Amino acid sequence: MAFGKGCHLHLIDGSAFIFRAFHALPPLTRKSDGLPIGAVSGFVNMIWKMVEDNKGPDAPTHVAVVFDKGSHTFRNDMYDLYKANRDEMPEDLRPQIPLTRDATRAFNIACLEQEGYEADDIIATLSCQAREAGGRVTIISSDKDLMQLVGGGVEMFDAMKNTRIGVEEVEAKFGVGPERVIDVQALAGDSVDNVPGAPGIGIKTAALLINEYGDLETLLDRAEEIKQPKRRQTLIENREQIELSKKLVTLDCEMPVEVTLDELDVKEPDAEVLLPWLAEMEFRTVTRRVAEALGAEAPVIEDKPAATAPDEDAGPAPEAVPFKPEAYEWVKDEAALQVWIDRILQCGWVAVDTETTGLNEMRADLVGISLSVEPGQACYIPLAHKASGDGGLFDDGKLAEGQMDLDRALAMLKPVLEDAAVLKIGQNMKYDAKIFSRYGVEIAPIDDTMLMSYAMHGGEHGHGMDLLSEKYLGHNPIPIKDLIGSGKSQITFAQVPIEEAVKYAAEDADITLRLWQLFKPQLHRARVTTVYETLERPMVPVLKRMEMAGIKVNRDTLSRMSNAFSQKMAQLEDEIHELAGEKFNVGSPKQLGEILFDKMSLPGGKKGKTGAWSTPADVLEDLATEHDLPARVLDWRQMSKLKSTYTDALQEHINPDTGRVHTSYSIAGANTGRLASTDPNLQNIPVRSEEGRRIREAFVASEGKTLLSLDYSQIELRILAHIADIEALKEAFAAGQDIHAATASEMFNVPLDEMTPEIRRQAKAINFGVIYGISGFGLARNLRIPRAEAQGFIDRYFERFPGIRDYMDATVKFAKEHGYVSTLFGRRIHTPEINAKGPHAGFAKRAAINAPIQGTAADVIRRAMARMDPAIEGLPARMLLQVHDELIFEVDEGAEDKVIDRVREVMEGAADPAVKLAVPLVVDAGQGANWAEAH
DNA sequence: CCTGTCACG
DNA sequence: GACGTACGTGACAGGG
Numbered sequence: 001m002a003f004g005k006g007c008h009l010h011l012i013d014g015s016a017f018i019f020r021a022f023h024a025l026p027p028l029t030r031k032s033d034g035l036p037i038g039a040v041s042g043f044v045n046m047i048w049k050m051v052e053d054n055k056g057p058d059a060p061t062h063v064a065v066v067f068d069k070g071s072h073t074f075r076n077d078m079y080d081l082y083k084a085n086r087d088e089m090p091e092d093l094r095p096q097i098p099l100t101r102d103a104t105r106a107f108n109i110a111c112l113e114q115e116g117y118e119a120d121d122i123i124a125t126l127s128c129q130a131r132e133a134g135g136r137v138t139i140i141s142s143d144k145d146l147m148q149l150v151g152g153g154v155e156m157f158d159a160m161k162n163t164r165i166g167v168e169e170v171e172a173k174f175g176v177g178p179e180r181v182i183d184v185q186a187l188a189g190d191s192v193d194n195v196p197g198a199p200g201i202g203i204k205t206a207a208l209l210i211n212e213y214g215d216l217e218t219l220l221d222r223a224e225e226i227k228q229p230k231r232r233q234t235l236i237e238n239r240e241q242i243e244l245s246k247k248l249v250t251l252d253c254e255m256p257v258e259v260t261l262d263e264l265d266v267k268e269p270d271a272e273v274l275l276p277w278l279a280e281m282e283f284r285t286v287t288r289r290v291a292e293a294l295g296a297e298a299p300v301i302e303d304k305p306a307a308t309a310p311d312e313d314a315g316p317a318p319e320a321v322p323f324k325p326e327a328y329e330w331v332k333d334e335a336a337l338q339v340w341i342d343r344i345l346q347c348g349w350v351a352v353d354t355e356t357t358g359l360n361e362m363r364a365d366l367v368g369i370s371l372s373v374e375p376g377q378a379c380y381i382p383l384a385h386k387a388s389g390d391g392g393l394f395d396d397g398k399l400a401e402g403q404m405d406l407d408r409a410l411a412m413l414k415p416v417l418e419d420a421a422v423l424k425i426g427q428n429m430k431y432d433a434k435i436f437s438r439y440g441v442e443i444a445p446i447d448d449t450m451l452m453s454y455a456m457h458g459g460e461h462g463h464g465m466d467l468l469s470e471k472y473l474g475h476n477p478i479p480i481k482d483l484i485g486s487g488k489s490q491i492t493f494a495q496v497p498i499e500e501a502v503k504y505a506a507e508d509a510d511i512t513l514r515l516w517q518l519f520k521p522q523l524h525r526a527r528v529t530t531v532y533e534t535l536e537r538p539m540v541p542v543l544k545r546m547e548m549a550g551i552k553v554n555r556d557t558l559s560r561m562s563n564a565f566s567q568k569m570a571q572l573e574d575e576i577h578e579l580a581g582e583k584f585n586v587g588s589p590k591q592l593g594e595i596l597f598d599k600m601s602l603p604g605g606k607k608g609k610t611g612a613w614s615t616p617a618d619v620l621e622d623l624a625t626e627h628d629l630p631a632r633v634l635d636w637r638q639m640s641k642l643k644s645t646y647t648d649a650l651q652e653h654i655n656p657d658t659g660r661v662h663t664s665y666s667i668a669g670a671n672t673g674r675l676a677s678t679d680p681n682l683q684n685i686p687v688r689s690e691e692g693r694r695i696r697e698a699f700v701a702s703e704g705k706t707l708l709s710l711d712y713s714q715i716e717l718r719i720l721a722h723i724a725d726i727e728a729l730k731e732a733f734a735a736g737q738d739i740h741a742a743t744a745s746e747m748f749n750v751p752l753d754e755m756t757p758e759i760r761r762q763a764k765a766i767n768f769g770v771i772y773g774i775s776g777f778g779l780a781r782n783l784r785i786p787r788a789e790a791q792g793f794i795d796r797y798f799e800r801f802p803g804i805r806d807y808m809d810a811t812v813k814f815a816k817e818h819g820y821v822s823t824l825f826g827r828r829i830h831t832p833e834i835n836a837k838g839p840h841a842g843f844a845k846r847a848a849i850n851a852p853i854q855g856t857a858a859d860v861i862r863r864a865m866a867r868m869d870p871a872i873e874g875l876p877a878r879m880l881l882q883v884h885d886e887l888i889f890e891v892d893e894g895a896e897d898k899v900i901d902r903v904r905e906v907m908e909g910a911a912d913p914a915v916k917l918a919v920p921l922v923v924d925a926g927q928g929a930n931w932a933e934a935h
Numbered sequence: 936c937c938t939g940t941c942a943c944g
Numbered sequence: 945g946a947c948g949t950a951c952g953t954g955a956c957a958g959g960g
Contacts, residue, residue, distance in 0.1 A: 589938090589939060589940075590939095608938075608939070609938075610937090610938070610939090612938090612939090614939075614940095615939085615940085616939080616940065616941090617940075617941075637940080637941080638941090641940080641941060641942065642942090645941085645942070646942085674944085677943095681942085681943080682943095683942095683943060683944075684941090684942040684943035684944085685942080685943070686942060686943075687942090687943075687944095688942085688943080689942095692942075711944095716944090854944090857944095883943075883944070884943080884944045885944065886944085
């Protein structure tokens with residue numbers, strides 16, 4: 001196609017780009033043979049982006065990539081020191097130079113280079129030709145040496161910063177228009193290219209002089225008139241050198257190029273050439289994308305690591321991209337953010353991390369966001385960092401410089417974060433999802449490295465990011481303490497200087513991305529993909545909604561109770577002091593022990609590790625039969641516990657904005673698969689004692705609504721019956737019998753209709769003991785009976801239910817062989833201590849026996865929860881709390897029965913279809929205006 | 936920061 | 945033969 005008016009030529013400065021890419025990007029290597037290809041990869045991505053982006057009205061009609069050829073040019077003939085201070089080309093870059101040319105040809109783009117000339121001269125010549133032909137030119141480069149070409153239809157574009165450079169930008173840089181740039185450069189010189197210029201004169205002064213005299217020649221001719229003696233002398237003395245410099249910096253617009261503009265017309269890449277080449281380079285992502293765009297099938301790239309690569313479990317591979325905090329980008333404006341968004345859309349995933357002012361997701365404010373799409377490449381977008389102030393009373397709280405508008409950044413990111421085609425990767429994503437949600441962004445879909453670790457390594461170690469990074473990437477991240485301190489002098493992340501924040505925050509995203517790349521394929525090999533996808537990951541959106549909903553807590557109720565407890569405690573305290581004959585701190589076990597066991601010489605005292613007397617409740621209970629003082633202390637302790645932990649602390653947790661209490665569930669906290677509730681813990685609200693149970697009256701349904709409580713009846717015993725395959729238990733459950741009574745009947749040969757509460761109580765204790773990995777000692781203590789008697793019960797139990805012992809033995813044997821035990825749904829709980837010697841051994845054995853039972857129950861309710869939202873969709877109900885075997889809902893008055901039916905169906909059928917339980921799951925339901933009534 | 940105690944399933 | 949033992953959690957107070 002002939003080049004002429006209306007045509008648009010793109011000239012890509014290939015040499016400059018790969019140099020910049022080489023230094024800016026992490027040293028990526030080809031997996032199969034370790035060939036360094038980081039710069040080529042950056043180049044290919046840039047080219048592909050240009051191809052993709054340039055389909056609009058401003059699309060180029062002609063394009064070429066221009067390279068330097070050789071190191072000797074006509075400038076060296078003029079000045080032998082030209083570019084003489086250049087370092088040797090880095091060893092890892094050298095092999096990438098020819099590959100870049102191959103890449104250009106593979107994309108079917110003209111590849112230009114000419115002996116004796118620099119790429120800049122080719123660009124200059126073609127630009128001039130194009131301009132004369134009436135066309136437009138975009139030079140893809142940020143090289144200042146090319147800025148003299150800008151103007152009259154020629155502009156530049158910085159591909160790495162994604163910014164265009166026009167006349168204004170050139171003026172901003174050089175202080176003169178493009179046509180006078182060479183004059184300024186001639187005076188200022190250039191240390192990079194070793195252009196001498198005028199000593200002592202920089203760009204600022206040069207621009208000043210040129211603007212005053214019009215151009216370099218006039219300036220030099222009239223140098224005598226310069227007022228400043230030093231400048232005058234310099235210009236006069238160095239005239240020759242300055243004139244040489246101008247020749248060096250002036251690009252040759254009339255060199256003999258070997259191509260015509262017409263030959264540079266844009267051509268579609270040939271899939272049959274391009275795809276095999278990309279595959280050979282092992283660029284997985286871009287190969288896939290190009291194949292999609294060209295409607296061709298992506299060639300298979302074998303995932304064949306270098307022969308020297310170690311086993312992936314042995315630690316980080318040696319070719320791993322190193323961590324370089326200085327490579328992380330501080331995103332300051334929309335253009336820079338847009339570059340990241342484009343990269344994310346191109347690769348289809350992104351690691352995301354938010355920085356906030358605190359750990360409470362319902363109260364913390366967003367301070368910044370970090371992103372990473374490739375190991376070693378991450379950015380931080382600061383949004384609400386404060387300008388450095390003393391943080392004191394007179395700190396004006398102004399925002400620091402270099403930050404995007406928060407709303408604007410979120411508006412730009414929202415489509416990506418909510419894009420179903422872009423996977424968002426996080427470490428403990430529930431936290432970030434809640435933060436984003438408060439800013440109107442519902443992040444999805446997600447992957448969570450913490451939960452991947454939990455699925456694969458539950459029981460082996462914790463799943464915090466610092467630990468995972470150290471263990472699996474061999475990298476110790478910057479501790480947050482280094483930035484915000486700890487204790488009293490702790491500051492918020494908003495007060496951290498942005499330079500530091502970038503290194504910390506971007507590193508977190510980088511680490512998360514690397515962990516994800518490592519874990520993702522391992523999930524499958526560890527056979528826990530289903531566990532992760534059905535039991536862990538679905539908890540994130542479900543718990544997010546529950547936690548954000550919160551539960552209404554009546555402050556007045558708590559406050560009144562608190563006062564009542566205070567009065568009662570004061571009264572008890574007086575009585576205790578009276579009985580003791582002296583005043584002491586009742587709340588101090590140490591002081592209490594001294595009163596009881598030293599002063600009063602009561603029996604049964606034991607000392608703990610610290611040498612202080614131990615005064616647990618059971619010891620005091622024994623003493624209470626004979627003495628008033630320990631009985632009063634027990635009452636006091638109950639009051640004290642209820643007051644401090646519940647009536648007082650709970651009030652502090654009422655969110656002032658919502659009037660509700662928002663707990664936070666840890667998905668990966670408990671080894672068995674149970675959730676854990678924190679800040680506050682709503683899974684241990686009192687219920688067993690009458691006084692304690694009244695705390696639940698403060699947990700209320702909001703106006704016009706009702707609280708529902710649905711809980712699994714005896715779920716762990718049912719699971720035991722199934723797993724250990726105990727006929728008698730299964731039958732009792734199938735018949736809907738009272739399981740503890742049935743156990744008692746079987747063990748003690750008492751007909752059900754003659755069952756006494758006492759016998760049933762003992763059987764109940766044994767049933768629980770079995771689940772916990774029974775021991776004579778433990779049962780004896782629990783039932784307060786002699787150890788021999790307890791052992792007799794156990795023996796009899798195992799006689800009647802031999803399958804239980806078989807299950808226990810088999811489970812321990814499996815754990816010893818494999819190092820883990822499994823739930824019915826495939827969750828693995830590792831038991832690293834199982835082969836330990838000494839007292840640890842007993843613990844580990846019982847934990848191994850208990851884990852599949854407790855864990856399966858945990859899996860069941862997780863499955864129910866994952867299905868619950870769609871099941872109750874359309875009903876005026878929402879799920880608020882989970883307490884291991886119980887779910888709490890808030891529903892509109894009148895909808896109770898309908899919701900109970902639907903929820904019960906989901907809960908009772910939660911094991912289906914993955915596991916066909918040999919026992920029915922039964923759910924009991926309650927309702928009321930508060931939790932005490934509903935339970 | 937650790938220990939003891941006690942709230943829950 | 946002695947030792948130490950129910951399983952899983954989290955929060956608070958005391959004390960070093």
